[in-house]
Amino acid sequence: MSNISEMDQALARRLLIEGATLVFLDVPPGTEFGIDMKSWNTGDNFKGVKMIPPGLHYVYYSxxxxxxxxxPRVGFVHNFKKLEMVVMKWDHASEDISxxxxxxxxxxxxxxxxxxxxRYLGPYPFDVWKRWRKLVTxxxxxxxxxxxxxSGYIRAALELVSKEFTSGDGAPAAKQRRYRLSTAEEKEEDLLPQLKPIPGTEIRFTALPERNFPEDATPAEITQHSLDHSYTLDLIVVDVxxxxQFAFVSFLVGHSLEAFEHWKKLVILLCSCDDAxxxxxxxYDVFLTALEVQILEIPQDFLVDIVASNNFVYHSLRVLFRNIQMNDLVDDRLKTKAKRLQDRLTHKFQWDFSHLDEEDEDEAPVIVDV
Known part of the structure; x- marks a missing residue:
């Protein structure tokens, strides 16, 4: 314990010299304010945060x-440089950053x-620094x-505006269907208002392909690509x-459900590959490390909700661990790393990863007849 304390003191001394500063003026007392994984309600004299370690940080407020x-929470991500000072003001009329x-x-x-x-600047919360760095490697x-x-800001509650719902060539979808009968779902959809986020406010995530196989794929190839999503991963692999990680922290500290849905899609995609x-x-070496850190940081109440609703994390990991275990081209080091993660998750959450060679019924792919 004393070693940790000494290390924190050494870090504090260093950051007194080279840490960044966020000055946030005119913030009303009681406002929820946070940086990375620590938040608090501001006092009468709050004017910002000092001794911020250089690097990427997530600042947010409500x-x-x-x-x-x-x-609803609003936040922004900033890469603080040594000795940098960022100055912001509160706008009382809009109850937001000016x-x-x-x-x-x-x-x-x-x-x-x-x-x-x-004296009016709070020190950066060093107790979360190590955990935060692991989340954004x-x-x-x-x-x-x-x-x-x-816009520069990530909002937990996106503001929506109505739109003219169009399909690929820009014609309204309802008009395009005039030469065929509409399904019940399409009729209901036509009655609902068509909404989209105000331009510039949505996170610009990479769009995942709507289909996981090439346009000219044969039925046999479609079946193969439904079993192994490596083709889809190859299309977006850069910085995946x-x-x-960005999607996860935008959900974890930014409360963005939009980000959670994208994180979920990427986890399922990465766990559904074999050839890759x-x-x-x-x-995959980096992914296994990153995902373990994320699972351990998911708030307990939210993890309970995930588990109660068919636990996509667990089911996705069963697919991944099975593919790693049965793929002869995967090297022993990666197999060992996956097995250690499997054992740690079983110990912590009692997740059962036995009988991986038996395919779960709900995981079985749809087979396309040739």
């Missing part, structure tokens, strides 16, 4: 009303007054810049683990 109810551009002159004035401001600055909404296990060995 307005709180007189009854103590919090608004869109007013802070002038260089004002930033210089705040920097000159930093000694007097220091592959989410680099270039990837984050590509994924964040054009980093994107999975040997061809993309480095990807």
């Amino acid at each position: 307005a709180v009303n007189k009854e103590g109810d919090s608004a 869109t007013e551009v802070i002038s260089e002159e004002e930033v210089s004035r705040i920097k000159a007054n930093l000694l007097n401001l220091d 592959k989410a680099d600055d270039e990837l984050v810049t590509k994924l964040v909404p054009q 683990v980093g994107e999975m 296990l040997s061809k993309r060995r480095e990807v």
Whole structure:
């Protein structure tokens, strides 16, 4: 315990010299504010955070009303540089961060007054630093810049606007169906308002292909691709683990359900490949490490919900562990790593990974007749 304390003190001394600072002015007392995996309600004198370790961080906040109810969380990701100072202001009218551009002159004035401001700045919560770093090992600055909404802010509750629902060529879908009978589901859908996020507010995740096989695939090839999703993975493999990490933290600390759904799709995709296990060995080595860290950070109440609703994490991992175990082209080191993860999850969550060679009924693929 003393070693950890000494290490924290050494880190604190270093960050006093080279840490970044976030100055957040005019924040109402009681506002929920957080950075990475730690949040609190601000006091009367709160003016920001100091001693922020250089690197990628997720800053977020929620307005709180007189009854103590919090608004949906809003956040942004920033790659803090050594000694950088980021200055923001609260807009009381919109109950959000002000869109007013802070002038260089004002930033210089705040920097000159930093000694007097220091007592109103809370230190970065060092107790979450190690855990946070493990969650974003592959989410680099270039990837984050590509994924964040054009607005710069990730919102737990997306604002929606109506749209003219169109299909591929831009014609309304209902009109395109005039030469055939509509299904009951299509009729119901036509009656519902068609909504989409306000442009620039959605996270720009990589779109996963709608089908997991080439356009000219034979029936036999379609069956093969339904068993092994390596073809789909090959189409999006660049930064796939980093994107999975970004989606996870956007859900974990940003409360974005949009991000959770994308994380879920990527986990299922990566766990549904066989051929890629040997061809993309480095990807799977990193993926196993990243996924274990994520599973251990999922809030207990949410994990219970996942388990209660057919636990897609467990079922996906059964497929992955079976493919790794039965694939002769997978090297022993990756097989050993997968087995260790399997054992740790069984010990912690009592997940049963026995009889992997027996295919679960709900995992069986649809076979296309030739």
